Amino acid sequence: MGKLQALSLYADFRKDLNYIEKELERSVDSASPIIRQASLQLLHAGGKRIRPIFVLLASEFGPHSLEDITKVAVSLELVHMASLVHDDVIDNSDMRRGLETVKAKWDNRIAMYAGDYIFSRALHSIGEIELPAVHQLLAKTMLEICEGEIIQIEHQRVANQTIRDYLRRIKRKTALLLSSSCELGALASGADATNVRKLSRFGYFAGMSFQITDDILDITSTDKELGKPAGSDLLNGHLTLPILYVKDDPEFLPYMERAFAQTLTETERSAMLSYICNSGAIEKAEAVSDLYLQKALKEISGLPDSKAKKAFRQIAAFIGQRKY
Amino acid sequence: MGKLQALSLYADFRKDLNYIEKELERSVDSASPIIRQASLQLLHAGGKRIRPIFVLLASEFGPHSLEDITKVAVSLELVHMASLVHDDVIDNSDMRRGLETVKAKWDNRIAMYAGDYIFSRALHSIGEIELPAVHQLLAKTMLEICEGEIIQIEHQRVANQTIRDYLRRIKRKTALLLSSSCELGALASGADATNVRKLSRFGYFAGMSFQITDDILDITSTDKELGKPAGSDLLNGHLTLPILYVKDDPEFLPYMERAFAQTLTETERSAMLSYICNSGAIEKAEAVSDLYLQKALKEISGLPDSKAKKAFRQIAAFIGQRKY
Numbered sequence: 001m002g003k004l005q006a007l008s009l010y011a012d013f014r015k016d017l018n019y020i021e022k023e024l025e026r027s028v029d030s031a032s033p034i035i036r037q038a039s040l041q042l043l044h045a046g047g048k049r050i051r052p053i054f055v056l057l058a059s060e061f062g063p064h065s066l067e068d069i070t071k072v073a074v075s076l077e078l079v080h081m082a083s084l085v086h087d088d089v090i091d092n093s094d095m096r097r098g099l100e101t102v103k104a105k106w107d108n109r110i111a112m113y114a115g116d117y118i119f120s121r122a123l124h125s126i127g128e129i130e131l132p133a134v135h136q137l138l139a140k141t142m143l144e145i146c147e148g149e150i151i152q153i154e155h156q157r158v159a160n161q162t163i164r165d166y167l168r169r170i171k172r173k174t175a176l177l178l179s180s181s182c183e184l185g186a187l188a189s190g191a192d193a194t195n196v197r198k199l200s201r202f203g204y205f206a207g208m209s210f211q212i213t214d215d216i217l218d219i220t221s222t223d224k225e226l227g228k229p230a231g232s233d234l235l236n237g238h239l240t241l242p243i244l245y246v247k248d249d250p251e252f253l254p255y256m257e258r259a260f261a262q263t264l265t266e267t268e269r270s271a272m273l274s275y276i277c278n279s280g281a282i283e284k285a286e287a288v289s290d291l292y293l294q295k296a297l298k299e300i301s302g303l304p305d306s307k308a309k310k311a312f313r314q315i316a317a318f319i320g321q322r323k324y
Numbered sequence: 325m326g327k328l329q330a331l332s333l334y335a336d337f338r339k340d341l342n343y344i345e346k347e348l349e350r351s352v353d354s355a356s357p358i359i360r361q362a363s364l365q366l367l368h369a370g371g372k373r374i375r376p377i378f379v380l381l382a383s384e385f386g387p388h389s390l391e392d393i394t395k396v397a398v399s400l401e402l403v404h405m406a407s408l409v410h411d412d413v414i415d416n417s418d419m420r421r422g423l424e425t426v427k428a429k430w431d432n433r434i435a436m437y438a439g440d441y442i443f444s445r446a447l448h449s450i451g452e453i454e455l456p457a458v459h460q461l462l463a464k465t466m467l468e469i470c471e472g473e474i475i476q477i478e479h480q481r482v483a484n485q486t487i488r489d490y491l492r493r494i495k496r497k498t499a500l501l502l503s504s505s506c507e508l509g510a511l512a513s514g515a516d517a518t519n520v521r522k523l524s525r526f527g528y529f530a531g532m533s534f535q536i537t538d539d540i541l542d543i544t545s546t547d548k549e550l551g552k553p554a555g556s557d558l559l560n561g562h563l564t565l566p567i568l569y570v571k572d573d574p575e576f577l578p579y580m581e582r583a584f585a586q587t588l589t590e591t592e593r594s595a596m597l598s599y600i601c602n603s604g605a606i607e608k609a610e611a612v613s614d615l616y617l618q619k620a621l622k623e624i625s626g627l628p629d630s631k632a633k634k635a636f637r638q639i640a641a642f643i644g645q646r647k648y
Binding site for chain 1: 355456474
């Protein structure tokens with residue numbers, strides 16, 4: 001979310017976010033130098049801290065204690081980090097956010113156990129919250145995310161799939177953890193049940209819109225903007241929403257087959273990206289993303305006015321406009 | 325622990341153990357056929373269910389509810405199963421307990437995510453227990469186990485290590501989860517603090533003794549008894565207690581170097597195993613194992629008399645005698 005940091009919400013919540021950042025750093029300390037280095041590198045590689053932000057903002061709708069909220073925020077960011085480490089093992093990725101991945105710098109075995117360690121740290125952080133509902137929701141979220149990861153593998157390079165398959169996949173891949181960030185922040189803060197529900201749904205809809213936009217940008221951005229080849233999703237066998245709109249065109253089929261077989265030349269990759277951009281698929285996908293964004297905004301509109309509500313609106317607007 | 329099932333404790337606690345087994349099976353259900361199959365295969369491959377047994381027996385020292393205890397028992401067995409799945413990814417093992425591993429049958433990616441899924445199921449099961457101390461202890465246990473796994477990799481094929489390094493490693497590898505099984509069973513049952521502590525220490529000492537025996541058997545058993553080549557630990561670069569007693573013998577050094585380099589012939593492997601068996605190293609390791617066993621029995625002796633206490637004694641005696 002690159003420029004997200006420029007939004008005014010960061011001025012309003014800077015102090016709390018800095019506190020969370022410090023605790024995040026403290027949380028990954030370890031007796032093993034490899035784990036410590038690997039975790040700190042991941043942490044310093046940046047990331048948008050969107051999950052901590054959602055936790056923090058959602059907590060503003062209840063009589064929260066910053067200490068408890070920080071434990072929840074740290075936990076959710078660590079769950080996210082752990083899944084990134086495991087995804088890098090899976091994807092054979094050697095670079096993430098311009099830095100060597102844990103897997104590349106050490107090896108697959110270290111990356112797998114470092115991911116397990118970071119997961120455990122996430123549990124340790126949230127373990128101090130004395131609300132059973134919080135633990136149950138986190139466990140349920142992690143379960144569905146893991147199922148989603150395996151279903152994503154099952155769907156890889158499978159041409160015969162529907163938009164519904166895709167939506168279910170991105171729900172588990174992205175929207176669930178954002179929804180749970182809002183819900184857990186609200187629960188831990190003692191917000192009332194109606195607002196907890198609205199915040200949870202906001203996180204879900206915003207997450208769906210965010211991921212669809214991400215999948216569009218994988219096609220419409222330059223290699224440089226992305227830090228990886230445009231069209232990577234398809235090259236890795238993942239059928240995203242724009243692709244689903246174009247995949248049955250007889251002219252597109254040869255591109256897809258060659259992408260799956262990893263025999264696509266650079267010229268063909270450019271031609272394929274142009275084909276998608278000129279097919280109307282991008283506009284259709286943007287319309288779906290926008291639909292989710294409207295739903296997100298509708299949930300927000302029912303919340304009491306506050307700086308946090310304003311910040312959630314800014315984030316929604318940002319998701320709707322982002323071009324990188 | 326093969327013949328453990330023949331002990332009379334199984335008659336006294338059969339009904340409860342069967343209930344736990346049924347819930348264990350129910351717990352790994354999933355929308356993904358691959359996850360379901362992989363988990364059920366692991367479950368049916370057997371295993372000793374030593375963690376559920378420890379949870380159940382420890383819970384007898386408080387006014388427990390079987391329903392809560394079952395959630396804890398299921399959770400700990402799942403943590404153990406998840407770590408087996410991840411260890412198979414690490415070890416490149418294609419067989420476990422005579423069956424193909426998840427990794428061999430599907431692939432490394434599936435195995436990693438299946439492990440994550442089973443971990444999440446473990447959290448889900450214990451998530452319903454409304455005692456913060458339970459969640460905190462489980463998180464702490466998992467943290468130390470993960471750190472232990474990375475330290476084990478750091479120590480792999482490193483000749484310069486001490487008995488203390490080894491003891492720390494097996495603590496994290498085996499003893500901690502058994503100690504926590506006892507402690508969590510006792511905590512969840514509402515046992516008093518003194519007994520919780522004794523049970524926790526019993527699990528720890530019994531676990532240390534058990535793992536040392538396991539490491540001895542890796543050298544003294546036949547390939548057939550083990551279901552894998554005798555001496556596998558050393559072939560995989562792990563220095564166990566008997567090896568540590570013999571590793572500085574000038575006559576042994578060439579064996580170790582060739583084992584680490586994976587250039588050991590079958591004849592040399594037999595000669596190496598004989599060398600260790602005739603060096604006195606086995607007897608020294610047995611003495612350490614026995615010392616831990618005595619400590620375990622001492623903890624037990626302080627507990628109130630009951631069927632569970634008798635069963636713990638039987639298990640301790642079994643660990644002391646096992647030859648397979």
